[in-house]
Amino acid sequence: MKRGQATKEKIERASIALFLEKGVNGTSVRDIAEACGIAEGTLYRHFHSKEAMIREIFTEHYVAFSQTLAEATAEVEGLEQQVARMVALFCRFYDEDPILFGFLLMVQHRQLERMPAELPNAIDVIHALVARDGRAGDAMLATGSMIGILVRNAIFVRHGRLKGPLSDYVPQLTRQIMGAVTA
Amino acid sequence: MKRGQATKEKIERASIALFLEKGVNGTSVRDIAEACGIAEGTLYRHFHSKEAMIREIFTEHYVAFSQTLAEATAEVEGLEQQVARMVALFCRFYDEDPILFGFLLMVQHRQLERMPAELPNAIDVIHALVARDGRAGDAMLATGSMIGILVRNAIFVRHGRLKGPLSDYVPQLTRQIMGAVTA
Amino acid sequence: MKRGQATKEKIERASIALFLEKGVNGTSVRDIAEACGIAEGTLYRHFHSKEAMIREIFTEHYVAFSQTLAEATAEVEGLEQQVARMVALFCRFYDEDPILFGFLLMVQHRQLERMPAELPNAIDVIHALVARDGRAGDAMLATGSMIGILVRNAIFVRHGRLKGPLSDYVPQLTRQIMGAVTA
Amino acid sequence: MKRGQATKEKIERASIALFLEKGVNGTSVRDIAEACGIAEGTLYRHFHSKEAMIREIFTEHYVAFSQTLAEATAEVEGLEQQVARMVALFCRFYDEDPILFGFLLMVQHRQLERMPAELPNAIDVIHALVARDGRAGDAMLATGSMIGILVRNAIFVRHGRLKGPLSDYVPQLTRQIMGAVTA
DNA sequence: GATGAATGAGCATTCATTCAT
DNA sequence: GATGAATGAATGCTCATTCAT
Numbered sequence: 086m087k088r089g090q091a092t093k094e095k096i097e098r099a100s101i102a103l104f105l106e107k108g109v110n111g112t113s114v115r116d117i118a119e120a121c122g123i124a125e126g127t128l129y130r131h132f133h134s135k136e137a138m139i140r141e142i143f144t145e146h147y148v149a150f151s152q153t154l155a156e157a158t159a160e161v162e163g164l165e166q167q168v169a170r171m172v173a174l175f176c177r178f179y180d181e182d183p184i185l186f187g188f189l190l191m192v193q194h195r196q197l198e199r200m201p202a203e204l205p206n207a208i209d210v211i212h213a214l215v216a217r218d219g220r221a222g223d224a225m226l227a228t229g230s231m232i233g234i235l236v237r238n239a240i241f242v243r244h245g246r247l248k249g250p251l252s253d254y255v256p257q258l259t260r261q262i263m264g265a266v267t268a
Numbered sequence: 269m270k271r272g273q274a275t276k277e278k279i280e281r282a283s284i285a286l287f288l289e290k291g292v293n294g295t296s297v298r299d300i301a302e303a304c305g306i307a308e309g310t311l312y313r314h315f316h317s318k319e320a321m322i323r324e325i326f327t328e329h330y331v332a333f334s335q336t337l338a339e340a341t342a343e344v345e346g347l348e349q350q351v352a353r354m355v356a357l358f359c360r361f362y363d364e365d366p367i368l369f370g371f372l373l374m375v376q377h378r379q380l381e382r383m384p385a386e387l388p389n390a391i392d393v394i395h396a397l398v399a400r401d402g403r404a405g406d407a408m409l410a411t412g413s414m415i416g417i418l419v420r421n422a423i424f425v426r427h428g429r430l431k432g433p434l435s436d437y438v439p440q441l442t443r444q445i446m447g448a449v450t451a
Numbered sequence: 452m453k454r455g456q457a458t459k460e461k462i463e464r465a466s467i468a469l470f471l472e473k474g475v476n477g478t479s480v481r482d483i484a485e486a487c488g489i490a491e492g493t494l495y496r497h498f499h500s501k502e503a504m505i506r507e508i509f510t511e512h513y514v515a516f517s518q519t520l521a522e523a524t525a526e527v528e529g530l531e532q533q534v535a536r537m538v539a540l541f542c543r544f545y546d547e548d549p550i551l552f553g554f555l556l557m558v559q560h561r562q563l564e565r566m567p568a569e570l571p572n573a574i575d576v577i578h579a580l581v582a583r584d585g586r587a588g589d590a591m592l593a594t595g596s597m598i599g600i601l602v603r604n605a606i607f608v609r610h611g612r613l614k615g616p617l618s619d620y621v622p623q624l625t626r627q628i629m630g631a632v633t634a
Numbered sequence: 635m636k637r638g639q640a641t642k643e644k645i646e647r648a649s650i651a652l653f654l655e656k657g658v659n660g661t662s663v664r665d666i667a668e669a670c671g672i673a674e675g676t677l678y679r680h681f682h683s684k685e686a687m688i689r690e691i692f693t694e695h696y697v698a699f700s701q702t703l704a705e706a707t708a709e710v711e712g713l714e715q716q717v718a719r720m721v722a723l724f725c726r727f728y729d730e731d732p733i734l735f736g737f738l739l740m741v742q743h744r745q746l747e748r749m750p751a752e753l754p755n756a757i758d759v760i761h762a763l764v765a766r767d768g769r770a771g772d773a774m775l776a777t778g779s780m781i782g783i784l785v786r787n788a789i790f791v792r793h794g795r796l797k798g799p800l801s802d803y804v805p806q807l808t809r810q811i812m813g814a815v816t817a
Numbered sequence: 818g819a820t821g822a823a824t825g826a827g828c829a830t831t832c833a834t835t836c837a838t
Numbered sequence: 839g840a841t842g843a844a845t846g847a848a849t850g851c852t853c854a855t856t857c858a859t
Contacts (some may be wrong), residue, residue: 089821089822089823092822092823108293108378110291110292110293110294111293113848113849113850114849114850114851115848115849115850123823123824124823124824124825125824125825125850125851126823126824126825126826126851126852126853127822127823127824128851129850129851129852130821130822130823131822134850134851135849135850135851136850194427208429222440223430223437223440225424225429225430226421226424226430226437226440226441226444227444228424229417229420229421229423229424229429229430230416230417230420230421230441230444230448232416232420233413233415233416233417233418233419233420233421234412234413234416234417234448235416236416236420237412237413237415237416237419237420238409238412238413238416240412241408241409241411241412246391246408246412247406247408247409247412254406254409257405257406257409258409258413260451261409261410261413261448261449261451262448263451264447264448264449264450264451265413265417265444265445265447265448265451266444266447267447268443268444268446268447268448272839275839275840296831296832296833297832297833297834298831298832298833301842306840306841307840307841307842308833308834308841308842309834309835309836309840309841309842309843310839310840310841310842312833312834312835313839313840317833317834318832318833318834319833455818458818458819474659476657476659476660477659479852479853479854480853480854480855481852481853481854484821489819489820490819490820490821491820491821491854491855492819492820492821492822492855492856492857493818493819493820493821495854495855495856496818496819500854500855501853501854501855502854561657574795588806589796589803589806591790591795591796592787592790592796592803592806592807592810593810594790595783595786595787595789595790595795595796596782596783596786596787596807596810596814598782598786599779599781599782599783599784599785599786599787600778600779600782600783600814601782602782602786603778603779603781603782603785603786604775604778604779604782606778607774607775607777607778610743612757612774612778613772613774613775613778620772620775623771623772623775624775624779626817627775627776627779627814627815627817628814629817630813630814630815630816630817631779631783631810631811631813631814631817632810632813633813634809634810634812634813634814638842638843638844641843641844662827662828662829663828663829663830664827664828664829672844672845673844673845673846674829674830674845674846674847675830675831675832675844675845675846675847676843676844676845676846677830678829678830678831679842679843679844680843683829683830684829684830685829
């Protein structure tokens with residue numbers, strides 16, 4: 086039982102790193118098995134298929150982040166404070182595990198389409214905050230801008246255009262987002 | 269010569285659409301050949317390889333856009349006006365060919381790494397404008413925010429979260445970007 | 452001991468049904484284990500291998516049937532009565548367990564080749580009867596016809612071409628066989 | 635074009651022999667490719683899949699035989715003569731290509747289920763003859779007996795229990811079948 | 818006796834690319 | 839220029855079997 090769980094986690098870690106580095110289609114099950122030091126067939130003891138594995142990893146972490154985001158922003162009043170919380174949370178998440186973050190970003194489009202609608206979804210959480218505040222002309226446009234600012238600068242850190250950690254930019258990012266949303 | 273050129277363009281159009289729909293790795297040379305009504309081998313008369321084809325298509329359109337962006341922003345003075353030009357250009361480009369836009373977005377990371385550094389590059393163009401203006405605390409961070417705002421909202425239009433055309437949002441996007449950069 | 456025996460029989464029943472339904476190669480050890488509610492490894496407590504299991508099941512039932520056939524036909528005199536016994540026995544065997552019958556039919560070619568020659572064998576039993584009678588021109592040809600008539604009509608019942616039970620046709624089958632053998 | 639057709643036929647011949655010898659599941663695409671002296675991928679230029687290949691080969695030959703059987707028996711009057719034709723045709727078919735015959739026999743159950751009902755089917759052809767004659771008590775039972783006599787003795791030849799060619803037994807088989815049907 | 822994770826060879830199939838026609 | 843058959847390595851996945859617990 087214990088051994089099985091450890092192997093599953095080993096597979097997850099190795100997969101995420103390989104997917105980010107070489108792409109989902111560029112990473113074979115054989116690659117993953119070699120990176121883990123397990124046999125190919127072993128992967129299928131823990132995941133139904135490569136595709137199911139990606140979906141499982143994505144859903145687990147994306148839902149957990151969305152849930153945390155919803156709770157953290159619910160604890161404070163006013164868009165400024167909520168945005169501050171969101172930015173801090175987002176940056177910490179990126180800095181703590183940039184590889185996981187990159188993986189989630191990489192597969193989000195394909196996976197979000199297949200995710201059950203009732204699960205917590207970061208985009209909807211943010212949109213609700215902006216809409217409740219009411220200052221933004223078009224809440225969805227403002228939501229897009231907020232997410233765009235965070236995501237693109239995270240990518241800039243990953244690509245070396247910005248010097249990390251991303252958390253160093255929390256105050257500036259918060260100010261920029263508020264500037265955009267209330268423009 | 270003319271017939272050859274027509275075939276080459278037919279391959280480009282079909283490829284871009286298929287790549288966006290099913291992914292680069294999810295689209296086989298056979299898929300492309302079938303969509304074009306040509307034989308598989310014919311593709312290799314016009315492109316050295318599938319990979320070279322992608323690179324060629326990307327470079328051609330990305331460089332052209334970056335070039336246009338550089339010229340359009342050079343015609344006016346002041347960041348406000350330059351941003352207005354940039355936003356209008358970006359939105360028009362998206363609306364005129366969302367499929368091409370989606371394709372460029374999809375392959376940008378992988379392709380930008382391989383692109384010769386001396387070719388015009390939209391990110392550098394924008395960064396130069398922001399840096400010259402001087403109002404933004406960190407020019408690269410502001411550049412990321414600008415690009416993020418535009419790209420993410422374009423994606424929102426593509427995914428149906430925002431009702432298109434993207435050009436309808438030019439004034440708001442311009443205001444939001446200026447709000448972010450000068451915050 | 453008792454529990455072990457019960458498990459072994461459970462495995463046999465489940466295997467026979469699965470083999471008939473999905474073929475020997477189409478049925479995995481995992482399929483069998485799931486159908487029995489046991490673990491995959493448990494099967495190997497009772498059988499040396501999948502192949503050995505098939506051989507064991509086949510031999511057990513085929514030999515038992517051949518033995519019974521030899522005994523039942525030895526009790527009466529004259530080919531007519533012997534054929535009548537044989538037909539009745541065959542039909543009862545089919546009707547009592549069509550799944551087992553189908554399984555034996557399915558694997559007979561492969562298994563008969565590997566069966567020790569000294570074990571009772573239905574074909575030899577029948578051939579001996581026909582040869583002793585002497586009326587058939589070629590005893591082996593007549594043996595083939597007898598077996599063919601029984602087996603093919605059993606298959607017709609299984610496939611729904613004939614309405615069962617097969618035992619309803621005992622008199623007609625007996626007459627047809629005698630008609631063929633003495634023609 | 636010519637080269638392609640030749641390769642396809644080479645694949646068919648090699649497949650049939652291998653399937654009969656080692657079973658459908660026991661024969662890998664690699665086995666077939668090696669036996670043909672072609673690459674594995676080449677097989678897929680000519681057949682959509684291994685399964686489709688089997689279906690195609692079966693249908694082609696089984697339908698052709700059934701068609702010939704229908705025509706040959708339609709040329710003469712009276713069940714005796716029709717049976718004589720049928721037996722002669724069946725034996726010739728076996729003797730001319732015992733390997734093909736064995737293959738058709740081996741896959742018939744699985745393939746007949748999937749064959750379009752409107753295609754000629756040997757069983758239905760024979761059943762119609764028997765039913766029209768009217769002498770047999772149960773036409774389907776008699777049909778089963780006829781087919782059983784022919785098929786089982788063909789198998790006996792294949793297994794060496796009867797010395798071939800099967801055509802040597804045409805008169806006796808005809809007599810036996812008539813004996814069975816009119817018993 | 819029972820378990821089920823682990824194995825690794827084997828499978829059918831796909832695919833970018835080549836080349837004789 | 840165009841074709842499409844041929845290639846063969848690579849892919850995701852299955853499976854009978856083993857073995858530590």
